Amino acid sequence: MSRARPFPAAATLGILALSACTGPQSALDPAGEDAAEIAGLFWQMLAGAAVIWCLVLGGSVLASWRGRSLWQVATALKVILWAGAVFPTVVLAGLLIHGLRLMPGLRATESDLRIEVVGERFWWRVIYHRDGAPPVTSANEIRLPAGATVEFILSSPDVIHSFWIPPLGGKTDLIPGRTTRQVLRPTKPGVYRGACAEFCGASHALMALTAEVMTPDDFARWLQAEAGPAAVTAGPGPDAFLRHGCAACHTVRGTEANALVGPDLTHLGSRHTVGAGILANSPAAIARFVAHADTLKPEIRMPSYAMLPETELRLLADWLASLR
Amino acid sequence: MSEAPDQALLAAQEDRLRRVWETPGGWRYWSAVNNTEVGVWYTATSFFFFLFAGVLALIMRGQLAVPDNDLVSPGLYNQLFTLHGTMMMFLFAVPIFEAVAILILPQMLAARDLPFPRLSAFGYWCFLIGGVFVAGSIFFNAAPDGGWFMYPPLTTDPEFSGIGADIWLLGLSFIEVASIAAAVELIVGVLKCRPPGMRINLIPLYCWYVLIVAGMILFAFPPLIAGDILFEMERLFNWPFFDPSRGGDPILWQHLFWIFGHPEVYIIFLPSIALLAMIVPTFAQRPIVGYGWIVLAAVGTGFLSFGLWAHHMFTTGLPIVSQGFFSAASEAVAIPTGVQIFVFVATMLAGRVVFAIPMLYATGALAIFVFGGLTGVMVALAPFDWQAHDSYFVVAHLHYTLIGGMFFPLIAGVYYFYPFVMGRMLSDRLGKWAFWLMFTGFNIAFLPMHFTGLRGMPRRVFTYPEGLGFDLLNLVSTLGAFVMAAGVLVLTWDLVRPLNWKPKAPKNPWNAGTLEWAEGDPESPWGIRSVPIIESRYPLWDQPDLARKIHEGRFFLPDAEEGKRETMVTTVLDAEPLQVLRLPGNSFLPMLAAVFVGGSFIAATFHWWVTTILSGVIGIGVIMVWLWTGTSMIPEKREKNAGLGTVLPLYASGPSSVGWWAMFITMVGDGTAFGSLVFSYFFYWTIRPDFPPPDATGPGQFYPTLAAILALLAWGLMLLARTRNRAGHELKALFMVMGSAFAALGSGAAILWAPYVTGLEPTRDSYDATVWVLAIWTAVHLGVGVLMQGYCVARGLAGKLSARHDIDLQNVTLYWHFATITALTTALVTGLFPLAVGGG
């Protein structure tokens, strides 16, 4: 992915449009069939809108020009009929039919892979369902095989969130008491960013997720590894983890920690980010998050562990970062 | 008519009129109820709230100027955007429509005032109190912070929400009631208070829009009020309407909110387009081309706007076929909007345009609004909305429609009507400065947001990380916002700088054709010197010497012989004179009523229940005094000479009185709120496999049936009382009213007894809670009915209600039609529906 190039503020609409559409979270830089179809729809509509806007504005500026000859009332009435009523009706009918025909395809009923996503304040629980094998739980990161049709089963235990990975497709809300579905068809391997799109409280802005599209083989290998236990399950790291009560909320498979309140940390070291997309993953970032969770992410349920000695923090963070 | 008017007579008439209509001085100034005063207060207050909410937006733009900024805390930011949206919608956009309508509608219709001036004053004071309460909460860090849409469970769960949610719910419910009151008054004003001869095909277009928008308020606000009731019951008493663990559903709120919320957009937009519909013909110096098209567009938009609500819910997982219906209606509503725009274009084509400041703003409005409309067509298409929804694209879209469709036309209206209201001209130079600053600032701020949104920036985020491509776009937006703010500052300066710095306005400065410019002197307190006979859509253009003849008192009501405030009432379609309506004068009662009713709402926010009840009871008492002393007054004579040899009655009751219409219209709104509660009942039935749940024990059939029978009895007795009273058996009628009251009390008791005795626990399940809320709603309505009956009896005993003077009894009977329907519906739904689906 390329970063946006700077452009002058006074750039024209066209230049603005061209340079302003890239980015890891951009709906106009599609990496999936759904996003591509919708982006195509947008460009078509934008072109149409630009033409119509110019015509209407041109017409009205012309109409308010002084000193030109007056039009007959009957002619002016024809303007209302044809430009104001008939033309919009025809254009809108065409657009509506076009849109309606797109819709079923964007909500396929058959899928190759089912992933359950649970929106929590303010992170994502991710559960990969496998045929004939137990599901694999992860958090804050979604890996997808390119070319597959992936169905997401969405729910929330607390408040309404919305699941949105713009480069892959549209969004769907996660609603307490309901189960919703979203189908995405990723095509282009790469690392993308998603975000919660429904206001969910103080740290709504800090509820992001990473979406990595992989080749199908890479994905299969990764899922196999993800299903396994943590890389290091004994030693000073796990001891510190248990000693400070982290196991009351978190799971690290292979250790005694198996609580379901917070994110599963079994393979934390392999994730791109810490804290649901707010810090790039590193031992230092993990230590910082553990020590200052409530200031990094207001109203988060995790208490901050600022009282831990530096050595303990480093011990914990180094171990968690090693869980690849 | 003699050609030379008797100057002495004219002076004497003006003297009497002035005495009757004069605005009191000193502290008594605030007891004024006349539309010219209340309208100015209303406009100024809502403009102040606009500036306040604008400052909140600037702080937000400051926070978003650079990535990872910490200018404000996340908690404060959430309060800022919640309050910005809430205030712009509820404290600026809707009230300013009512304010402007109250200010200009009577003069446009050559009426001396609106039919219920004290109601306007009451509405204003409610608005002021509620508005200050809601806006002021931010200084105590207690402002609502759940978004202006207040989605549960974020806003119902005590873990996530605080007093801000109660302030939002109670403060705004209070204001919504005032909005409905204003709507009732405006509908009656347009339908019944037109000048003689102004038939339905001659009404100024502004009034058509007011009629339609007020009608929309009547159907759009009640669902929100119903939602507010459910919401507040959940917050205060833990009734689980939106709690999925006990059979509730957060989506129900979204339906109720957006059934209000989308028509709301058009409630804001149409009145501003209405201003353009007055401005464009004036500056094209010709009648509008396509008057019928405008009526089509306004009525069509009014209806279609009620079929769009779920397009705010395209991402909630609705079946795509349902999304399709709303998508289709959302596209269809663009057609009448297109028609409105081309009516203006056609009018300009057929006229010679004078390009004054209001036209500059009108053109700017068109440029911005058309763009917003086009992006609206885009987001109306469900697949695109799945991407755009809740992103900055929608922020850009909605500001393009509201700034272009509401704000710029409004400012065009401000420049246009300022001389009419204040008798002075605003500055051309400042007007241009303000326009160009606001226009360029707005586009710099909001055009990039389309791309910010499609690049993936969600709405309502207090910050964003760098490197995602949001940085530069946001910085540009912030710069634009401050440029726009500079424009607003220039505009505000032009408005508030001392009056004597501004040139005096000539009479009818724009050479407009409509009646509000006939008087030409805002100093004269009577609104219109005499009520003319209208023969044209643009009477000042087409009826020679009209203004002079009005001034010479050549038409109706040129005098106030009896020292009373009076205005004309005419028929709905053809505006044939019906009655001379006596209007109540200045009074502090509306203000007092607003203070106590408002006090009751505010105390409830803090759970001060004793104060709530005391304040509420005093409020109701004040309203009773107000009604007793200010309504259905019996005139000293039956009829009077209204001028031009026309003798008109001074008293009318039943469908020919304005009070009857007001009651009818109010009850339509009330019925809509009740309908929304019934909708909630069936909504649960639709989404739940077990509704009523198998373990629900009530409310049974016996008591609901009993309640229905007693309600019918109460209704029958009221009908009988009305007829007997008309026939002269006044005492018998009073006894029947009393009998009806007893039946009503019995009915109310039975409807409440039913869920109680069958053991329905409102905190247990949404079913129990819904049955209870229907029962309470019905019982309260029966109780209010009994209060009204008591009032009738007291009026009868005091000799203020008689066979000929039966306004009170007529209106209360009308109320009882609706109360009875409410009781029967509740009995049927809660009592019989469970049988029909095999539950209960």
Add this chain to the structure above:
Amino acid sequence: MLRFGDKANLWFLIAPPTIWALHFLFCYVTAAVICAKSGLSADLRPIQIAIGAATVVAALLIVAAGWKAYRHWRPSSELPPYDDPSDDDREQFLGISTFLLSCLSLVGVVFVALPALFIADCR
């Protein structure tokens, strides 16, 4: 005094959009109830037929209203603006407004029926 016939005329103006509203509600409510009760796999075939029938009925009613309005309008006898203070102009004005509203309502009904044509299940 408000006469019944006068009142009927204003009601008449809002009849076509009211028919649109009822048709819209019918389409939305039937589909919503069926989809909520039978889930994702529900077959909308019967619904499509019901919506089709409702659309025909609504369209016929609107056309009837439009035809009546056209008779009030009598475009052959006089062109707009119908701004004289006469019974005739009032009738013609209400006629043309109602006729235009009928056209818009008809378009609205057709638009709202379209989704049922292209989407045949509850996904």
